[in-house]
Amino acid sequence: MLIALQRPDATRVAGYRAWQAMGRQITKGAKGIAILCPAPIKGKTEQGDDAVIALRFRTGWVFDQADTTGDDLPALTVHAVEGERYATLLRRLIEIAERGGLRVAFKDRLVWDANGVSYGDGRIELKRGNPAGNLCKTLCHEIAHERMHRAEERRTFTTQQIECQAEAVAYCLCATLDVPTPNTPTYLALYKVSRATLAANLDAIRAGVAAIMGEIAPLIDAEAA
Numbered sequence: 001m002l003i004a005l006q007r008p009d010a011t012r013v014a015g016y017r018a019w020q021a022m023g024r025q026i027t028k029g030a031k032g033i034a035i036l037c038p039a040p041i042k043g044k045t046e047q048g049d050d051a052v053i054a055l056r057f058r059t060g061w062v063f064d065q066a067d068t069t070g071d072d073l074p075a076l077t078v079h080a081v082e083g084e085r086y087a088t089l090l091r092r093l094i095e096i097a098e099r100g101g102l103r104v105a106f107k108d109r110l111v112w113d114a115n116g117v118s119y120g121d122g123r124i125e126l127k128r129g130n131p132a133g134n135l136c137k138t139l140c141h142e143i144a145h146e147r148m149h150r151a152e153e154r155r156t157f158t159t160q161q162i163e164c165q166a167e168a169v170a171y172c173l174c175a176t177l178d179v180p181t182p183n184t185p186t187y188l189a190l191y192k193v194s195r196a197t198l199a200a201n202l203d204a205i206r207a208g209v210a211a212i213m214g215e216i217a218p219l220i221d222a223e224a225a
């Protein structure tokens, strides 16, 4: 929404670090687009547990692709994965995620113009209106972020690492659930994930798949029945 107001012609927007991870640099003097980023404030509950006690918004900056130079980006063809089966699967995946302590909300427009967002504190947002099969993959990707990259740890990873790990885990989960993932190669290419990068992240990917596979086991059993 904020983006549309400030830059009606914006095509693909991303933050400074994300553009760098995609091999592009912000043009000198380029004007960023201000967006509001939720910033959770941590505190203690009456029982003394750590908790998010308030939500503050701070200004973050994103840049349009037109204001960046560098490596060409892969063509942005998005393949739709549609069907009633995926709609049912998506509902069940959301139930499982919420039973596991995550909260899933649908929004018309997400920060970074993404299809899904994980905040690292249990909150996931999905883009309303995307095809159900695509959303199944997106949800698996965001669950992977929530389970593997909590907000307080994210600074210890590079953007490429966390995106490579989350997408690879989502790819494996979707293969198990028989959900096609035609957009995964483009996504990995966007973050310049090579075979070597995948190999370097294999332990983390394996651990993530094992953990989330346990969570969605009832779903896999139901599908197989």
Ligand SMILES: [Zn+2]
Pocket (backbone or CB within 6 Å): 141, 145, 162, 163, 166
């Ligand atoms: Zn991601």
